[in-house]
Amino acid sequence: MRLLILFFVLLGVIYGDVYTAKTKNGTYCIVLEANITGTIYYNKMDVKKLVEYKFTVPHGADSSGDCKGPNENQILNINFKPEEKEDLIWNINLMFTKNPDVKDKSFKLVNYHLNTDFSNSSFFNSTQPKIAFKKTGEIFEWESNRDNTAYQCSTVSLDLETSSKIDFKNLRVIAEEELKNPYFKNDTIFSLCAADTMTSDVVPIVVGACLTGLVVAVLIAYLIGRHKAKRQGYASV
Structure with missing residues (x-):
């Protein structure tokens, strides 16, 4: 019985919340599915060292985007409240472009950042009202390697300044597409991390x-x- 339970646990797949960017025609150029959490380190009043704060993007968080952004890039914005009792909106910005290594439909993540707002917040009590945590280092993977391919990873992180990070669990994402519906087709080919x-x-x-x-x-x-x-x-x- 234990072996049978282990077998189904290994085969089981749990998917996350869906975030999208739409074209003017109503099709979806970006579809991202994941459970998103993160950790930031910031300066707090009367505290000499950086303070840690862990956040979770709640279910039903708003998403939007630009399918024809600067330099033909596509952008996905995920807006959320880090604390239920705080009237503050944070934003995760992900920028995709066509994968130069593949001719047809393809994509890769080229930039990202996390915009935080601590304005008039006694909870955070930050020394700065707003902080944009930018990416650090190179971006590994997060790309398709063939036509009509999405990217999938059970756990992956994006590093930010001050050793902060954004964590994605059960991630599935596709960009540079024109999908009629915000979900992945059964015949979608996934590039695994x-x-x-x-x-x-x-x-x-x-x-x-x-x-x-x-x-x-x-x-x-x-x-x-x-x-x-x-x-x-x-x-x-």
Whole structure:
């Protein structure tokens, strides 16, 4: 029973909230599905060191975007309240462009930042009313590598200034598209992140090993039972 439960847990997939950017014609150029959380470090009044704050993008957060942004880039904005009791709006900005390594429909994430608002907030008590946390370092993966391909990763982070970050769980995203509906078709081809590629290779091996072990255990139990039955038969004679 435990092996069966483990098997279904390994195969189970949980999807997240959906955020989109629409064209003027009503089609969707960007569709992103994920559970989003994050951690920021900022300066607080009367505190000499950076203070940590963890946030969660709540269900039903608003999203918008620009399918024809600067330099032909496409932009997705996710707007949310970091604290239910605070009348503040934060914004996650993701910028995509066509993947230069692929001729047809393709995309890659080229820039991102997190806009925070601490204005008149006794909860945050920040030394700055507003802070834009910009990206640091290079962006790895977050791209399609063939025509009609979306990107998928079970867990991935985007690094920000001051060691802050945005975390995406159960991420699926596609850009540079014209979709009639804000969801992924059954025939969508996904490019997996490196971590998921390793997992997809390991899971069949683990499941196969478990099934092999189960078969061996059943066979041994059968042989032992048969041997005992023979001994009992001899004893009765």
